[in-house]
Amino acid sequence: MVHPHFLLHLAIILILSKYVAALSIKFKMPPVLGMIIMGILLGPSVLDIVKTDIVIQWLAKLGVILLLFTAGLDTDIAQMKSQGKASLMTAAGGVLVPFALGFFTSRFFGLDVFSATLIGTVLMATSVSVTVMTLIDLKKLHSSEGTTILGAAIIDDVIGILMLTFVFGLHGGENNILISMAKILGYFVASFIVGFFLFKPIIRFTRKLEVEAGVVAVALSLCFFFAWAAEKAGMAEITGAYIAGLFVGQTRSKRTVSEGVETLGQSFFVAIFFINIGLETQLRDISGNPGFIIFVILFAIIGKILGSGAGAKIGGFSLQQSTRIGIGMVPRGEVALIISAMALTRGIFTQTEYSTTVLIVILSAILTPPLLKWAFKEKDDV
């Protein structure tokens, strides 16, 4: 349902997002952090003034899609290729260590093997939106660390889906790991063919038409098309948006599109996404075994820093750079929440495990921006 005061809520979100961003900058805090905290304050956890609804949720989703599309546009593909191995290592380390920590902690607290496996899977899935926005604010998205994180995020998404299909498949679900792999492979092959061979002629054709804002609208269309296809292939929509951005970034209209999408995102959509993270959190509903909750959260954060960090180090980065990359991989998001919600409705998770996931998402979103800022403040030791 759309809330009858939707337009008022939208007005409050837009004006406060900018004021809280300004305040954050003044206190040398990352603006993203301010927006997320503002969302928690406005939402059901504290003041309960602004209600999220289906339209705000979709505006938020379009916001994060645009954010990752921009990140794709700005990615240096040559740099990304040269860091392919490092990205792979980062993803692998960031998957294995959190999974192991989540699994054994859960077993220690008495969960059965299947539930423990799911907790491990929840801890695997990085969601880099918070990192991307923080790196944009720090002007570090183009650093080799930024590129590695983005590459690792795609690999992480793929591993996460395969793992999820595998786990639910074991549990007697209808999910077939081979079908899942075929879908993902199909998506990558199809998007490579479309992106590599069709994007340039489409953009060139559109540019010739000289319709107002034509190139930007058509580029957005390609972005939404890739996001839709990714979701239908079982992957995250933002992965599709990022890949579309990579290909549009290879066309001659890169700058026009980048500027147009940035205006669109910064003045409207992106702020809604970050405020909505807080609006969707209901901290008052948190309940369960505090020992379990605290340990899993701790390992969720430490696991990514250590695992992804170690992977990046093996991949050839310095210790300092590896720490930055590890921190950048900490945020969890939609995927973790979706898995937990599925597990909760099927009776596999109790309120304790679900609350843990909610807290991981919100705490990782709050902790990552200041940690990243700190890690990038130190002078490069390379």
Next chain:
Amino acid sequence: MVHPHFLLHLAIILILSKYVAALSIKFKMPPVLGMIIMGILLGPSVLDIVKTDIVIQWLAKLGVILLLFTAGLDTDIAQMKSQGKASLMTAAGGVLVPFALGFFTSRFFGLDVFSATLIGTVLMATSVSVTVMTLIDLKKLHSSEGTTILGAAIIDDVIGILMLTFVFGLHGGENNILISMAKILGYFVASFIVGFFLFKPIIRFTRKLEVEAGVVAVALSLCFFFAWAAEKAGMAEITGAYIAGLFVGQTRSKRTVSEGVETLGQSFFVAIFFINIGLETQLRDISGNPGFIIFVILFAIIGKILGSGAGAKIGGFSLQQSTRIGIGMVPRGEVALIISAMALTRGIFTQTEYSTTVLIVILSAILTPPLLKWAFKEKDDV
């Protein structure tokens, strides 16, 4: 419900809107017309490929709100004041003549007095979005005709609400005409105070913060706030957005806001609005007495051209200018549909009257752009 292929539908809407706009320009047709027809083709009336849903409907609503906000930004207030009398006459003529024609045609076809009054009321309410977009394309929004139409549209909206409250009040509803008038008066007084005294300091304060896209986001926030308040006062949201635009247009950030909102609107929201007009039309459901339907539609169009045209002439415009103004007042929209839907669910209207309204909305949207283009093509005779 949000359609599972929402992102795909959005992608199709965005890409086709630009291609059909380009095609329209090539064939010297107004782009708006092309987009509306494309919407009908894609929608349930013909191909049934793209489904509208709650999110697309709201993106469309935000689109028309942004369109009228832009129109407000670009309005020359001095010019509008100097044409106050002409706007009043235009609105009055455009209300009286269609009402009388609708009422007597309905009586002639055997409708009772109450239903006939409602048909008259439906014919009263102009919805200028199609006119505004066409005038923007023709670069005639700043003409004295354009300003007069916008002024008349506000007055028209107010008269329409009062008439509606009055009619349903007579029919034993709980609507009180005095409360209605008090609400509208309250809205205008409050929005004048807020707009005149607070907009400038708010914008000035925001500009000093130097947050990215800060001024644009805050101006949008004020726009949505005014739109929300207008709707709560019983008026159309676009009237509120237009008034907010008028006041933001008086600040020093007029140009920044105007450019930002135009990018936002042209590359994303506005196209969705015009395509969605077609998507929401179900021409296959049209049924009823063809004689009645044809005559009412005819009088709906002729009534506005004659009534508003005569009003503009009395207000001091030349015959040619008055014709342009009369044509600009022809489009009907949401208000007519809302009244008809209310009357249908209450059993006052049959399918015939409801179908008539749907056809008026769609035919007036299709006919106005080419008529306006033709009327403005003739050399000014002043």
